[in-house]
Amino acid sequence: MMTTLTLSDARALATTTMTRAGHAAKEAEIIADHLLDCELRGLPFGGLARGLAIVERIRAAQESPGPIRVVAETAVSANLDGGDQVGYVVGMRALELAIGKAREHGISVVGARNTWYTGMFSYYLEKATQAGLAGMIAGSGPAVVAPHGGTEGRFGTNPIAFGFPSTPAPFIWDIGTSAVMYGEVMLKARLGADLEPGQAYDGTGFPTLDPAAALEGAFSVWGGHKGSGLAMIVQLLGMMTGAAAEPPGVSDCGLFIVLVDPRVLTDSADYRRRVAAFAESIRETRPVEGGGAVRVPFDRSVACREEALRRGTIEVPETVVTALRREAGHTSRGGAHG
Amino acid sequence: MMTTLTLSDARALATTTMTRAGHAAKEAEIIADHLLDCELRGLPFGGLARGLAIVERIRAAQESPGPIRVVAETAVSANLDGGDQVGYVVGMRALELAIGKAREHGISVVGARNTWYTGMFSYYLEKATQAGLAGMIAGSGPAVVAPHGGTEGRFGTNPIAFGFPSTPAPFIWDIGTSAVMYGEVMLKARLGADLEPGQAYDGTGFPTLDPAAALEGAFSVWGGHKGSGLAMIVQLLGMMTGAAAEPPGVSDCGLFIVLVDPRVLTDSADYRRRVAAFAESIRETRPVEGGGAVRVPFDRSVACREEALRRGTIEVPETVVTALRREAGHTSRGGAHG
Numbered sequence: 001m002m003t004t005l006t007l008s009d010a011r012a013l014a015t016t017t018m019t020r021a022g023h024a025a026k027e028a029e030i031i032a033d034h035l036l037d038c039e040l041r042g043l044p045f046g047g048l049a050r051g052l053a054i055v056e057r058i059r060a061a062q063e064s065p066g067p068i069r070v071v072a073e074t075a076v077s078a079n080l081d082g083g084d085q086v087g088y089v090v091g092m093r094a095l096e097l098a099i100g101k102a103r104e105h106g107i108s109v110v111g112a113r114n115t116w117y118t119g120m121f122s123y124y125l126e127k128a129t130q131a132g133l134a135g136m137i138a139g140s141g142p143a144v145v146a147p148h149g150g151t152e153g154r155f156g157t158n159p160i161a162f163g164f165p166s167t168p169a170p171f172i173w174d175i176g177t178s179a180v181m182y183g184e185v186m187l188k189a190r191l192g193a194d195l196e197p198g199q200a201y202d203g204t205g206f207p208t209l210d211p212a213a214a215l216e217g218a219f220s221v222w223g224g225h226k227g228s229g230l231a232m233i234v235q236l237l238g239m240m241t242g243a244a245a246e247p248p249g250v251s252d253c254g255l256f257i258v259l260v261d262p263r264v265l266t267d268s269a270d271y272r273r274r275v276a277a278f279a280e281s282i283r284e285t286r287p288v289e290g291g292g293a294v295r296v297p298f299d300r301s302v303a304c305r306e307e308a309l310r311r312g313t314i315e316v317p318e319t320v321v322t323a324l325r326r327e328a329g330h331t332s333r334g335g336a337h338g
Numbered sequence: 339m340m341t342t343l344t345l346s347d348a349r350a351l352a353t354t355t356m357t358r359a360g361h362a363a364k365e366a367e368i369i370a371d372h373l374l375d376c377e378l379r380g381l382p383f384g385g386l387a388r389g390l391a392i393v394e395r396i397r398a399a400q401e402s403p404g405p406i407r408v409v410a411e412t413a414v415s416a417n418l419d420g421g422d423q424v425g426y427v428v429g430m431r432a433l434e435l436a437i438g439k440a441r442e443h444g445i446s447v448v449g450a451r452n453t454w455y456t457g458m459f460s461y462y463l464e465k466a467t468q469a470g471l472a473g474m475i476a477g478s479g480p481a482v483v484a485p486h487g488g489t490e491g492r493f494g495t496n497p498i499a500f501g502f503p504s505t506p507a508p509f510i511w512d513i514g515t516s517a518v519m520y521g522e523v524m525l526k527a528r529l530g531a532d533l534e535p536g537q538a539y540d541g542t543g544f545p546t547l548d549p550a551a552a553l554e555g556a557f558s559v560w561g562g563h564k565g566s567g568l569a570m571i572v573q574l575l576g577m578m579t580g581a582a583a584e585p586p587g588v589s590d591c592g593l594f595i596v597l598v599d600p601r602v603l604t605d606s607a608d609y610r611r612r613v614a615a616f617a618e619s620i621r622e623t624r625p626v627e628g629g630g631a632v633r634v635p636f637d638r639s640v641a642c643r644e645e646a647l648r649r650g651t652i653e654v655p656e657t658v659v660t661a662l663r664r665e666a667g668h669t670s671r672g673g674a675h676g
Contacts, residue, residue, distance in 0.1 A: 077602040150623030150632040162571045173567040229511040229635040233500040264415040266580045285488030294488040297567045
C-alpha cells in the first residue's frame with residue numbers, strides 16, 4: 001500500500017523526524033533535502049525509508065554523537081572526524097570544504113571518517129558540478145562484500161561516483177560495487193523473498209538465495225575480477241581518511257572526495273559544451289538490434305525528478321509514512337526519544 | 339617461434355630502435371624501460387611488439403613531432419601539449435610534474451594531450467607509490483568502443499588505474515574498460531583467428547567474431563551499463579586535458595593524473611601498513627568451493643617480474659625480434675629513417 005504525499009508534506013515529515021531525532025534545524029533540513037531528492041529521483045532506498053533507518057541507528061548508538069571536527073587541513077585538503085554523526089550532515093560539511101578549496105586552488109581532497117549513511121554521491125556531485133567543478137567521491141564501509149573468488153566479507157558495498165559540469169544537466173555516474181544493495185537484501189529478508197543467483201554466500205561460504213543467510217555471510221561483488229579490484233580501491237580510498245578496514249556494524253565509513261576545477265587544465269565554458277556534446281553523441285549512438293536508445297548515466301533520474309516536481313507528489317509505502325509520523329510525533333508524542 | 343633474449347640484449351634492442359626512430363638517448367631509455375617492464379611483468383602487448391608499433395606510427399605521421407610544452411600550470415596543476423610525441427615520454431614528464439607538486443602541496447592534477455600510446459598506467463603508478471603517493475590515472479582515446487546498448491564507437495579502450503603506497507609492494511589496480519584489447523583484435527586479425535562472442539560489432543551494427551570486421555565497426559565495452567559509464571568517465575577525464583572526444587586514428591589521447599600524498603589526511607607510515615594488511619586480508623579470504631586463493635591486483639605481474647629477473651631472460655616472438663633488429667640496424671642500416 002502506497003501513500004501519496006505532497007512534496008511539502010514529505011519534506012516537513014522528514015525535517016520534523018530528523019529534528020525529533022536530535023538534529024538542529026539546519027542539519028535536519030540538510031538530511032531532509034537529501035532524502036527528498038532520492039524520492040524525487042526514483043531511488044526510494046535512499047529516501048524516506050532511510051529516514052527511519054537513521055532514527056533507528058541514532059537510537060541504537062551507545063553514546064551521543066560528538067561534534068564534527070577538522071582533524072587535518074591544508075589549503076587544498078582537509079580531513080574530518082564526523083563524531084559518529086549521520087553522513088548526510090558530515091558529507092555536506094566535507095563537500096563545502098572541498099568546493100571552497102577547489103574553487104580557490106584548482107583541486108582539493110577532503111576526507112571524512114567516523115560517520116555512517118553517507119547517502120547518494122550523485123547528490124553531492126550535482127552540487128559540485130553546479131559550482132563548476134568536476135570530481136570523484138568514493139565511500140568505504142563495513143566488510144559485508146566478498147572479493148571475487150572469495151566468500152567472506154572484506155569491504156563495503158562501496159559506492160564510487162564521478163561528476164562533470166555540463167549544460168543543461170551535469171554528467172554524473174554513481175554506482176555501487178556490490179552485486180546487490182544492502183537495502184535490497186534487508187527488504188527481501190523482511191518480505192521473505194529470494195535473492196537472485198550469484199548475489200550472496202552464506203556464513204559457511206556456499207552460495208545462497210536466502211537474504212537472512214546472506215546477512216550472516218557475504219554479498220558478492222559486481223563485475224568479476226575487474227569490479228572486485230575497483231571495490232578494493234574504494235575501500236583503500238576510504239581508509240586514507242583513517243576509517244577502519246573492517247568497522248563494526250553501521251559505523252566509521254570513510255568518505256573520500258576529490259574535486260577539480262577544469263579551468264586549471266582547459267577553457268571551462270568550452271569543456272562544459274564538450275561534455276554536453278559527448279553526452280548527446282552517446283544518446284545518438286545506433287542501438288543494438290531491437291534495443292532502445294542508448295542511455296547516459298543520470299538522465300533517467302533527472303527525468304524522474306522533473307516528472308515528480310511537475311506532479312508535486314511522491315508515492316511512499318504506507319508503513320514508512322506511518323512509522324515516520326509516529327517518530328515525528330504527529331500521531332504520538334511518546335515516540336522517538338520518549 | 340619464440341626467441342630467448344637476455345634482459346640486457348632486450349633493453350639494448352629497444353633503446354637502439356627508439357634512438358633510430360628519432361628519439362634522444364634519454365627518451366629512448368624511458369621508452370625502453372617501459373617496454374621492458376611490460377615484458378618482465380608478462381604483458382607482451384605492451385612490450386617489444388609495441389616498440390614496432392611505435393616505429394610504424396612515427397613513420398606514418400604527416401609531420402615531425404613538436405616539443406612537449408606546458409600549456410597551463412599552477413602550484414598544484416599542469417597541462418601538457420605532448421607535441422604528438424609518444425605517450426611513454428609525455429607520460430613520464432606529466433608524472434614527474436605530478437609527483438613534485440603532490441609531494442610539495444599534498445595533491446596535484448596533471449593532464450596531457452596530443453600524444454599516443456601512453457603505456458601501462460601501473461608503470462607510472464608504481465613510481466608514484468615509490469614516492470609515497472596514492473593516485474589515479476585515466477586515459478581517453480580514439481572512438482573504437484561502443485557504449486552499452488550501442489553499436490558505434492564513442493570512446494577509446496580507456497584504461498583507468500589506481501595505486502596506493504604499501505610495503506613491500508604497492509597496491510595497484512589497472513584495467514581497460516573495453517571487452518577486448520585493441521592489440522588482441524589486431525593480432526587476431528593478423529592470425530585469422532576469431533574473436534569471442536560479445537566482443538565486437540561490425541560496421542553495420544551486427545555482432546561479429548571477425549576481427550577485421552570489428553576494426554571497421556566497434557568493440558564492446560566491459561561491465562554492462564556500469565562499466566560503460568566508467569568508460570565514459572575516462573573519456574571525459576581525458577577530454578579535460580583538451581584532448582578530442584573522437585580523435586582521428588592513433589592520436590590526441592588524453593592522459594589525466596591525480597596524485598595525493600596520504601600524509602595530508604592521515605599518518606603515512608600507518609596507512610602503508612594498513613594497505614598491506616588489507617591486501618593480506620584479501621589473499622586470506624576463504625575461496626569459493628573448488629577455487630584457488632583470492633587474488634590481489636598487481637600480485638601476479640610482480641611475481642612474474644621477479645621470476646623473469648631471476649631467470650635473466652624473456653621470450654619474445656621471433657618475428658618481433660627480427661623486425662626490431664632490422665629497425666635497430668643490426669642487420670640492415672637502411673631501416674627506420676633510411
